[in-house]
Amino acid sequence: MDKKTVSRDGTSLAYRRTGQGQGPVAVLVSGAMSTGATMAPLAAALSDRCDAVVYDRRGRGGSGDTAPYAVEREVEDLAALIDAVGGEASLYGVSSGGALALRAAASGLPVRRVAAYEPPYAVYEGGERERAEYTDNLTEALAQGRRGDAVELFLRLTGLAPEMIASARQSPMWPGMESIAPTLAHDNAVMGDGLVPHDLLATITVPVLSVSGSASPAWLREAARAIAQAAPRGTYHVLEGQTHAVEPEVLAPVLADFFAA
Structure with a gap:
């Protein structure tokens, strides 16, 4: 990340802008256990048609993390980024980053369009209970400093x-995962109770593109469809053969068409 801006609460945010300076501007929002670098391949794939902005969400990479955390602070982070790159932008978020992008669009930020790839809202029986149990266990693990367990x-x-998981614990990437483990609480807060936020989605006035992969679990596809149905200007799109780890080269043309419309 080669640029910095400052959020409303004084938190420093690291970001990078990629593109030709002529297409629509889109801020890319990463999901859990990831930094802006995770979105760099997608930014590169978009760069011939869009100015893509990748950033480290607070608590990750080159960005700060001012306490106390609240989802509203992450929305303010996006407001600061949008202001830094021209005052208006579209948003794209993957997984829980998609949930954050949708929240930001609903908050009234100067967002032209918003796209989300498979926010993991629970649409299956027992999903809300599973989310509550995860929240309790995650909170306890982080409070006790057990980052690996988190x-x-x-x-x-x-x-x-x-x-x-046992193999991952022995891998060279594990210390890096533990270093940003506290941000799991951030993503968990962004997801709320884990259910599709129909009331919030109904307030989004800009076009919404909800995308899923045909090879992803059925519940993720159903959640993506429910998002499109709840948003007044929502559209649902399926990428054939894609999983939750979507390939940037497959996703980029769909996003570029949407952002340029």
Whole structure:
């Protein structure tokens, strides 16, 4: 990240703008356990048609993390970024970053359009109870300083097999995951009770594109469809053969068409 801006509460935010300076501006919002660098391949894939802005969400990478945390502070972070790159932009978020992008659009920020890829809202029986149990266990693990256990809780929530989690704990990437484990609480707060926020989505006045992959679990596809149905100007799009780890080269043309419309 080669640029900095400051959020309303004084938190420093690191970001980078990629593109030709002529297309629509889109701020890309990463999900849990990731930094702005995670979005760099998508920014590169968009760069011939859009000015893509990637940033480190608070508590990650080159950005600060002023206490106390609140979801509203992350919305203010997006407001500061939008102001820094021209005063108006579209938003794209992946997973819980998609939930944050939708919240920001509903808050009245100068957002032209908003796209989200598979925010993990629970639309299956027992989903709300599972989210509440995860919240309790995550809160306890972080309060006790058990960052590794917090990461494991998150990986279990995503459905990762126990043997893969055990392997991850021995990998070189594990210390980096533990370093940003406290931000799991941020993403959990962004997700609210874990259910599709129909009332919030109904207040979004700009076009909403909700995207899922045909190879993703059925509940993620249903959540994405529900988002499009709840937003007054919502559209649902399925990317054939894609999973939750969507390929940037497949997603980019769909986003570029949407942002340029």
